[in-house]
Amino acid sequence: MIGKTILTGVKPTGAPHIGNYVGAIRPALALSAAHENSYLFIADYHALNAVHDPSALRKDNYQVAAAWLALGIDPERTAFYRQSDIPEIFELATLLSTVTPKGLMDRAHSYKAAMDKNREANRDVDADVNMGLYTYPILMAADILAMQSDMVPVGKDQVQHIEFARDMAGYFNNTFTPVFKLPKHQLEKEGSLLPGLDGRKMSKSYNNHIPVFMDKNARKKLVMKIVTDSKLPEEPKNPDENTIFQLYSHFADADKINSMRKAFENGGMGYGDAKKLLLEALEKTFENPTQLYNEYMADTSRIDDLLAKGAEKARKTAHETLSKAREAVGLKPLR
Numbered sequence: 001m002i003g004k005t006i007l008t009g010v011k012p013t014g015a016p017h018i019g020n021y022v023g024a025i026r027p028a029l030a031l032s033a034a035h036e037n038s039y040l041f042i043a044d045y046h047a048l049n050a051v052h053d054p055s056a057l058r059k060d061n062y063q064v065a066a067a068w069l070a071l072g073i074d075p076e077r078t079a080f081y082r083q084s085d086i087p088e089i090f091e092l093a094t095l096l097s098t099v100t101p102k103g104l105m106d107r108a109h110s111y112k113a114a115m116d117k118n119r120e121a122n123r124d125v126d127a128d129v130n131m132g133l134y135t136y137p138i139l140m141a142a143d144i145l146a147m148q149s150d151m152v153p154v155g156k157d158q159v160q161h162i163e164f165a166r167d168m169a170g171y172f173n174n175t176f177t178p179v180f181k182l183p184k185h186q187l188e189k190e191g192s193l194l195p196g197l198d199g200r201k202m203s204k205s206y207n208n209h210i211p212v213f214m215d216k217n218a219r220k221k222l223v224m225k226i227v228t229d230s231k232l233p234e235e236p237k238n239p240d241e242n243t244i245f246q247l248y249s250h251f252a253d254a255d256k257i258n259s260m261r262k263a264f265e266n267g268g269m270g271y272g273d274a275k276k277l278l279l280e281a282l283e284k285t286f287e288n289p290t291q292l293y294n295e296y297m298a299d300t301s302r303i304d305d306l307l308a309k310g311a312e313k314a315r316k317t318a319h320e321t322l323s324k325a326r327e328a329v330g331l332k333p334l335r
C-alpha cells in the first residue's frame, strides 16, 4: 500500500465507452486501490461552464457515479464525492485567486484553445468564454490542494493544470506560511487509445464507440459491425492493423491474446470467429458491471447516500486545509 494521497477528478460526461474504461477508469481504479488515501470526485461545477441544461447535468452526474460504482470503486476506502458538496473548495478557490497572477490564466491551454477556435471562426476571441472557463485552473487547483493531494493521475491535456496547481500552492506557501502540499501529476499511459468500430479512434463524437454498459444483444450487434477487410479465414493477417485484435488485447488474458495473434499471423483465424472471442471477453468484463449499473440507475437514492458519505469524509480534510489557509492569511480559522 502506497502511503501517499491520490486524487482523481472526473468530468460528468455521461456513461463511458470501453475506450474510457481502458484509458482512464481501469488505471484510476488500480491507483485508488493501491493508495492508502484516495479521493475520487465528480467535477460537476466544472461541467457547469459548458452544460446549461439542468436535467442533462443531473443525468450525466448520476451516470458517471453509477459507472464508477459499478466498475469497482470501493466507497469504503476511497472518498467518492461530488465537488459541489464541498463548499470549502469554493472558498479555497477565492483565497487562491488572490495570489494567482492573471497572466497564468492567460497562458492556460484550455483558454487559449477556446480563443483559437474563435479566431478560426472569425469571431471575437472571447466569444462564449465565461469567467468559469477562464478561471477553471484556479478551481481545479482548489480541488487538488484542498485534499492535500500528492499525486493526480491525468491525461496529457490536463498536465498543465496540475503544474498550475503546484504553482499556486507555491505562491501561497511563499507569500504566507506553508499550508499546501505540492501536487504532482501522473501521466496516464499513452497508447491505450482504442480503435472504434470503423477503425478510427474510438470516440462518442465519431459515434463509433462501444458503451461499457449494454445488454448482451446490443453489444453483439455492435461487435458484429466492426469493419474488417475481405480477407478469407485461411489468409494470414496482420493483427496490429486489425481492430478486433486491438480491442481483444485489452480485455483477454495474456495467453488468449497470444493465441489470437498467432492464429491471425499464421492464417486460420476468420474475422467472424475473432469477433465471437472478442464478444466473450467483453461479456466477461462487463456483464456484472452492467447489471450493477442498471441497479444503481434504477435507484439513484443509493448513489446519493454513498456520495453523501464520501462528501462527509472529504469535507473533514477540506475543512482542515481551509482553516489553516484562512489562518495563514490573517482571517479567523474555522472552528
Ligand code: TRP
Residues within 6 Å of the ligand: 007, 008, 009, 010, 011, 043, 046, 139, 140, 143, 144, 152, 154, 158, 161
Ligand atoms: N479538468 C479535468 C478534466 O477535464 C477534471 C478535473 C477537475 C480534475 N478538477 C480536477 C482532474 C482535479 C484532476 C484533479 O478531465
